[in-house]
Amino acid sequence: MIKPRTPPGVMELLPPDQIAFQRMLDTIRRNFERFGFLPVETPVMELSEVLLTKSGGETERQVYFVQSTGALEKASQGGDSTPELALRFDLTVPLARYVAEHEHELAFPFRRYQMQRVYRGERAQRGRFREFYQCDIDVIGKDALSVRFDAELPAVIHAVFSELDIGAFTIQLNNRKLMRGFFEAQGVAEGELQALVLREVDKLDKRGEEHVRETLTGEGFNLSAEAVATILDFVKIRSTSHDDALAKLDALGGGNDALREGVAELREVLELVRALGVPESAYALNFSIARGLDYYTGTVYETTLNDFPQIGSICSGGRYENLASHYTKSRLPGVGISIGLTRLFWQLREAGLLGGAVGSTVQAMVALMDEQSLPDALEIARRLRAAGINTEVQMEARKIGKQFQYASRAGIRFVLLAGDDEKARGVVAVKDLAREEQFDVPREELASTLRVELEQSRALAGR
Amino acid sequence: MIKPRTPPGVMELLPPDQIAFQRMLDTIRRNFERFGFLPVETPVMELSEVLLTKSGGETERQVYFVQSTGALEKASQGGDSTPELALRFDLTVPLARYVAEHEHELAFPFRRYQMQRVYRGERAQRGRFREFYQCDIDVIGKDALSVRFDAELPAVIHAVFSELDIGAFTIQLNNRKLMRGFFEAQGVAEGELQALVLREVDKLDKRGEEHVRETLTGEGFNLSAEAVATILDFVKIRSTSHDDALAKLDALGGGNDALREGVAELREVLELVRALGVPESAYALNFSIARGLDYYTGTVYETTLNDFPQIGSICSGGRYENLASHYTKSRLPGVGISIGLTRLFWQLREAGLLGGAVGSTVQAMVALMDEQSLPDALEIARRLRAAGINTEVQMEARKIGKQFQYASRAGIRFVLLAGDDEKARGVVAVKDLAREEQFDVPREELASTLRVELEQSRALAGR
Numbered sequence: 001m002i003k004p005r006t007p008p009g010v011m012e013l014l015p016p017d018q019i020a021f022q023r024m025l026d027t028i029r030r031n032f033e034r035f036g037f038l039p040v041e042t043p044v045m046e047l048s049e050v051l052l053t054k055s056g057g058e059t060e061r062q063v064y065f066v067q068s069t070g071a072l073e074k075a076s077q078g079g080d081s082t083p084e085l086a087l088r089f090d091l092t093v094p095l096a097r098y099v100a101e102h103e104h105e106l107a108f109p110f111r112r113y114q115m116q117r118v119y120r121g122e123r124a125q126r127g128r129f130r131e132f133y134q135c136d137i138d139v140i141g142k143d144a145l146s147v148r149f150d151a152e153l154p155a156v157i158h159a160v161f162s163e164l165d166i167g168a169f170t171i172q173l174n175n176r177k178l179m180r181g182f183f184e185a186q187g188v189a190e191g192e193l194q195a196l197v198l199r200e201v202d203k204l205d206k207r208g209e210e211h212v213r214e215t216l217t218g219e220g221f222n223l224s225a226e227a228v229a230t231i232l233d234f235v236k237i238r239s240t241s242h243d244d245a246l247a248k249l250d251a252l253g254g255g256n257d258a259l260r261e262g263v264a265e266l267r268e269v270l271e272l273v274r275a276l277g278v279p280e281s282a283y284a285l286n287f288s289i290a291r292g293l294d295y296y297t298g299t300v301y302e303t304t305l306n307d308f309p310q311i312g313s314i315c316s317g318g319r320y321e322n323l324a325s326h327y328t329k330s331r332l333p334g335v336g337i338s339i340g341l342t343r344l345f346w347q348l349r350e351a352g353l354l355g356g357a358v359g360s361t362v363q364a365m366v367a368l369m370d371e372q373s374l375p376d377a378l379e380i381a382r383r384l385r386a387a388g389i390n391t392e393v394q395m396e397a398r399k400i401g402k403q404f405q406y407a408s409r410a411g412i413r414f415v416l417l418a419g420d421d422e423k424a425r426g427v428v429a430v431k432d433l434a435r436e437e438q439f440d441v442p443r444e445e446l447a448s449t450l451r452v453e454l455e456q457s458r459a460l461a462g463r
Numbered sequence: 464m465i466k467p468r469t470p471p472g473v474m475e476l477l478p479p480d481q482i483a484f485q486r487m488l489d490t491i492r493r494n495f496e497r498f499g500f501l502p503v504e505t506p507v508m509e510l511s512e513v514l515l516t517k518s519g520g521e522t523e524r525q526v527y528f529v530q531s532t533g534a535l536e537k538a539s540q541g542g543d544s545t546p547e548l549a550l551r552f553d554l555t556v557p558l559a560r561y562v563a564e565h566e567h568e569l570a571f572p573f574r575r576y577q578m579q580r581v582y583r584g585e586r587a588q589r590g591r592f593r594e595f596y597q598c599d600i601d602v603i604g605k606d607a608l609s610v611r612f613d614a615e616l617p618a619v620i621h622a623v624f625s626e627l628d629i630g631a632f633t634i635q636l637n638n639r640k641l642m643r644g645f646f647e648a649q650g651v652a653e654g655e656l657q658a659l660v661l662r663e664v665d666k667l668d669k670r671g672e673e674h675v676r677e678t679l680t681g682e683g684f685n686l687s688a689e690a691v692a693t694i695l696d697f698v699k700i701r702s703t704s705h706d707d708a709l710a711k712l713d714a715l716g717g718g719n720d721a722l723r724e725g726v727a728e729l730r731e732v733l734e735l736v737r738a739l740g741v742p743e744s745a746y747a748l749n750f751s752i753a754r755g756l757d758y759y760t761g762t763v764y765e766t767t768l769n770d771f772p773q774i775g776s777i778c779s780g781g782r783y784e785n786l787a788s789h790y791t792k793s794r795l796p797g798v799g800i801s802i803g804l805t806r807l808f809w810q811l812r813e814a815g816l817l818g819g820a821v822g823s824t825v826q827a828m829v830a831l832m833d834e835q836s837l838p839d840a841l842e843i844a845r846r847l848r849a850a851g852i853n854t855e856v857q858m859e860a861r862k863i864g865k866q867f868q869y870a871s872r873a874g875i876r877f878v879l880l881a882g883d884d885e886k887a888r889g890v891v892a893v894k895d896l897a898r899e900e901q902f903d904v905p906r907e908e909l910a911s912t913l914r915v916e917l918e919q920s921r922a923l924a925g926r
Contacts, residue, residue, distance in 0.1 A: 035848065039482060382618075
């Protein structure tokens with residue numbers, strides 16, 4: 001006998017949570033499609049040679065390799081032991097490979113969404129996952145891609161998280177060119193040094209301002225107290241409204257080319273985000289946001305829940321110069337965002353933000369009064385299903401109390417009874433477990449009545 | 464520069480095919496939920512020790528093992544090289560592990576659906592896949608499960624394939640007890656011998672009756688000519704209607720216990736399948752169907768497309784005695800079916816049965832007449848999206864002919880134009896690329912007009 005268990009670092013759900021998770025996936029997908037993004041799925045296994053184009057790197061140390069039984073046997077007999085296959089660790093490298101491979105069959109700008117699981121050999125730790133869903137959208141241009149596309153992504157983020165209904169959120173915007181220009185003006189011109197400074201600045205919340213100030217003026221950095229003060233003032237900038245955001249950009253003054261370019265880009269993005277109908281309470285400038293410094297080159301995004309800042313960013317991304325330089329000579333600039341849904345779901349559940357009773361996918365259950373009534377129960381179910389109502393039938397005439405208990409625990413809303421009395425009167429007794437009501441409905445009207453009830457509840461819930 | 468390519472044996476789709484594939488997945492899921500099945504997802508990686516409970520077997524020789532970078536390094540330094548993780552090769556073993564692991568948190572009979580990819584190191588060959596979707600439903604009982612549940616699965620199969628709309632199909636039914644009883648009566652009592660005989664019988668179509676007759680009467684089998692004739696007559700039995708099916712069961716006579724039990728089960732299943740509203744043209748007895756002989760114990764199913772028998776079974780399954788004997792002492796009988804969607808999709812596409820123009824997920828495109836009109840175009844898009852219409856905006860004012868060409872190629876139905884003239888008149892020009900019509904719609908009515916058009920098309924298409 002083997003103990004049934006999953007490997008550490010995966011999230012496996014019982015059906016009620018799986019239903020809640022699936023609804024989040026559906027909501028995200030619906031909104032991605034609403035904005036004109038097209039679905040792509042890629043294989044979970046890529047050729048190692050194709051996947052691991054860069055040498056080293058933290059992510060690549062976490063890669064899972066895949067070998068068939070045959071390959072393992074060959075390796076054990078002294079054959080080549082380099083695994084030919086590896087599991088994707090994100091959706092960006094597969095996207096690069098996909099776009100380069102199918103370049104001549106795709107229309108650019110290419111707008112794709114992808115919602116699949118990725119794999120990382122993370123250290124086992126609570127809340128860290130080795131298998132997790134990423135929900136990504138990207139727009140890829142050929143040769144060039146207007147900064148205007150950078151404005152669409154906050155609109156998608158706003159649509160997704162409004163409908164997910166997990167509380168107020170703020171989409172935080174920054175621009176890598178603006179940052180580069182600013183740091184150059186403070187004498188931090190070199191890219192790696194900027195990265196180191198930003199890493200220190202990132203510790204502001206944890207270590208406090210004094211610690212960061214001491215580090216940056218101390219050995220290793222040797223920045224002037226004045227420069228550090230300017231930097232600390234800069235990274236603390238947050239806008240409080242659309243006009244305030246524009247004013248904060250103006251206040252940065254002329255500066256160098258990079259700064260001016262970044263300011264102009266952010267200004268255009270802000271204007272179009274507003275034109276797309278995103279309320280100004282949902283977005284703000286935040287000059288501390290840097291993100292993958294060796295990757296992003298223009299607009300960068302993070303999204304935080306206003307009441308749960310400790311959860312960190314729930315949706316991040318940005319603009320990059322060239323998606324697929326390892327695979328094609330074509331220049332493919334792009335902009336994208338990613339939602340790490342497994343981690344988000346886990347955190348929302350931990351924080352009690354999932355709302356609990358989402359209800360079952362099963363909307364109605366036909367109870368079975370006695371064994372002879374089974375064909376009739378199946379006929380009732382057939383009609384409900386034909387009308388689009390998810391229906392389960394009790395296939396055995398257990399005690400009626402047990403049948404109700406089952407429906408109640410399972411989160412099924414309607415229990416339907418058709419005993420001899422109901423049959424004689426041509427009705428079905430409906431027990432609405434949500435409203436704790438019971439009423440009779442003529443057989444012919446059962447499906448339409450339940451549909452109306454379900455539609456009303458959906459409308460009331462605002463979805 | 465690395466050549467971008469996928470590993471052999473995976474199916475990767477361009478967006479139009481991915482949309483068609485996703486619609487099939489959605490249809491299957493919708494119908495699984497319609498019949499009250501609950502969603503489950505399991506991790507793609509299982510502990511090898513848990514996944515590989517049986518020793519040997521063809522499937523287990525095809526298993527992919529997974530190792531993190533760290534584990535590989537350890538193995539290369541002479542550490543334990545047995546991979547701890549393996550990719551699931553079906554959804555049945557993970558279901559067994561899941562049900563055993565969560566036994567006390569699940570309500571039985573447990574009705575679950577699972578639609579995920581599985582992995583097998585198949586020989587590389589056209590039409591064979593190493594990564595493919597399985598779409599499974601199973602009902603698992605605790606201690607016992609009424610044969611009545613066996614009748615629900617043909618109803619689900621009928622609902623799924625009717626809505627998938629890929630042509631007429633027949634759900635073929637048989638029963639392992641009936642077969643066992645019949646073969647025992649012919650002097651083929653031993654299980655393994657039965658399996659060998661059935662394997663020969665399975666060659667009827669390819670090798671012809673004479674070849675099979677010679678083999679079974681020849682050395683190794685030594686069956687009498689009479690027994691072989693009876694067997695060949697038996698496995699050729701097909702019913703042509705509901706009443707014919709019942710008559711063919713009657714014609715088998717009393718026989719031994721196993722035969723009688725099998726006949727009684729099939730009769731009950733047939734009656735309930737009819738009560739569930741499955742038309743009699745969609746199901747039939749087929750006494751040649753055996754399926755996994757060491758696994759199934761009662762009802763077995765196969766489903767074939769009437770006009771494309773060469774595709775083979777598109778949905779198969781059956782009843783089994785005990786799901787999870789490796790993981791729990793509880794007896795968990797069940798019944799289930801599986802659709803191998805990747806292979807089915809590939810075969811339908813090869814046979815030209817996909818119907819081609821499924822249309823994009825994008826329903827409307829707002830064309831951009833000139834650069835200044837962008838905010839207006841975004842506002843039009845915002846309203847359409849708020850009304851639930853999937854909308855893309857041309858973010859740059861390319862030549863209008865190019866914009867139309869793009870929409871047409873992408874399969875987008877509505878192109879919307881709001882030039883100076885339309886703006887002055889308070890209308891938007893709508894070009895319906897499906898009907899090749901152009902008409903003006905007042906701005907305020909645009910979203911509702913397009914919704915009505917889209918709803919009408921959906922209703923006409925019967926979905």
